Amino acid sequence: MPYPAKLTPDLILSEAQTLLDNGGESALNMRPLAAALHVQPSSLYRHFPDRGALLQALEDAASTEFNRVLQTASAGKASRAALWAAAEAYLSYARAYPHRYGLLLSPHAPAPVQPGPAKDLWNTVLGLVSALSQTPDDTARTVALWAFLHGFVVLERSGQFGLSGPRGGFDTGLTALLDEMKRVAANRPE
Amino acid sequence: MPYPAKLTPDLILSEAQTLLDNGGESALNMRPLAAALHVQPSSLYRHFPDRGALLQALEDAASTEFNRVLQTASAGKASRAALWAAAEAYLSYARAYPHRYGLLLSPHAPAPVQPGPAKDLWNTVLGLVSALSQTPDDTARTVALWAFLHGFVVLERSGQFGLSGPRGGFDTGLTALLDEMKRVAANRPE
DNA sequence: GTCTATACTCTGATAGAC
DNA sequence: GTCTATCAGAGTATAGAC
DSSP: OOOSOOOOHHHHHHHHHHHHHHHOGGGOOHHHHHHHTTSOHHHHTTTOSSHHHHHHHHHHHHHHHHHHHHHHHHTTOOHHHHHHHHHHHHHHHHHHSHHHHHHHTOTTSOOTTSSSHHHHHHHHHHHHHHHHHTOTTOHHHHHHHHHHHHHHHHHHHTTOSOSSSHHHHHHHHHHHHHHHHHHHHHTSOO | OOOSOOOOHHHHHHHHHHHHHHHOGGGOOHHHHHHHTTSOHHHHTTTOSSHHHHHHHHHHHHHHHHHHHHHHHHTTOOHHHHHHHHHHHHHHHHHHSHHHHHHHTOTTSOOTTSSSHHHHHHHHHHHHHHHHHTOTTOHHHHHHHHHHHHHHHHHHHTTOSOSSSHHHHHHHHHHHHHHHHHHHHHTSOO
16 A cells, blocks of 8 residues: 655655755755655665765745745835845845755855856945945845844754843844944945 | 873863964864864863863853953053054954854854853953943943954955955944044043 | 665764773 | 774665566
8 A cells, every 4th residue: 555655856856845844954864764754765765876975955936935935025115125135135034944954055055156046136235335335246245144134044953042131132233234234335425 | 011091171271272373173083072172072072071161162262262362362452542542453353263263253142231251351451442442341332342353354254355355344334433532532521 | 766674874862881 | 991893873875586
């Protein structure tokens, strides 16, 4: 009484996504994945050359998805509101899908210098920041904002804050960074 | 012709520190550690009950060391200069000892809510921030600054920035956060 | 294209001789 | 207090039957 038992890349990826979401990268192993698909581990290798290929596929999907989330959140808003909304969406996504988010900034993740989904994601934030600061290609402020957002996500997740403080820290820090961008824009046409 | 061959907790910790610094937590394993000490793996268990105890000892040492570094860097400076110096020291330490730093913010690290070395570290930064913002127990701004610093460290390390931008992002972001603290202080006696 | 069976390497940890 | 020997488990990946 074999189950559907027909393996396709998409079916494998779907189950792999579930394992990733539940237990993180370290829980995405070939044996449990095969078990969840009612298949022997060796069968997976007919569809993906190795575990790394599986992770890469999930990583690309997460980059694309995350990028779309940020764009949707900021679409049609004025520059400061757009960036604020994107920042909120950033936080929400990282909370909702911590392990997908973790995949995006894993050590082996390709730097966003090379074309690809990660680069697209970078460009989305770069565009929002540059619009607010009215500074073309404002990498410095993009880096600063991204560092703040990522650091907040990581610290919050690791429980390094107590129970108080985190949310206030987010609003305070974000306000400080966005206000500075706005201030620069005001002084720019000088 | 056995080597010094006498095992002490400090000797073990010293070698463990080397392994950690070279390859991170995942490189700190009992077999390589024993080999480096010219000893059999089982011998280590006479001095440490398990691997976790070893990691905990290294983590406490790193917290204490890091705290001392920040205090030394900021000692005797005016509030803004003190905080800026501490931030620079934070970055330098994380760059110089990435794996010790990584231990401090590992998922299993105790939240700085409980007394201990981690709490002391938190209090150091909290004190510097509160002095500048002239806001007692200013957890929100401490969280914001810490998030920024940690995020910057992580992103820089993972190569997520290109070759340009990082350093400018650090100065820009730090300036924005510290200026806001100073501004709040100015408006406080109101 | 899935199966059985297995090779290989790594991990932490323990029992008991000396 | 270090040793030999071993347990028990994890992991990725491959060969070859069907």
